[in-house]
Amino acid sequence: MGRYVTVSVKIPSEVKEKLGKLGVKPSKLLRMSIERELKNLEVAKIKEEIERLKPVLKKISTEEATESIREDRKRR
Numbered sequence: 518m519g520r521y522v523t524v525s526v527k528i529p530s531e532v533k534e535k536l537g538k539l540g541v542k543p544s545k546l547l548r549m550s551i552e553r554e555l556k557n558l559e560v561a562k563i564k565e566e567i568e569r570l571k572p573v574l575k576k577i578s579t580e581e582a583t584e585s586i587r588e589d590r591k592r593r
Contacts, residue, residue, distance in 0.1 A: 526547065536543055 524547075528543065533543065536546070
């Protein structure tokens with residue numbers, strides 16, 4: 518990751534106090550949570566795309582797929 522931007526969020530003071538008592542930095546926790554959720558959303562989007570493509574992919578036999586991969590590798 519290269520460039521950073523600042524994002525601000527309000528949390529209840531009790532939560533901030535609990536984080537402090539546990540030695541947890543809110544910024545680190547939020548950054549990790551955002552990155553995890555982003556990854557989950559990307560995976561969900563890919564799964565949706567796979568489901569959308571399944572009917573088309575079922576029409577292609579394993580042999581056709583294998584041959585196509587071999588042809589592609591030969592061209593490189």
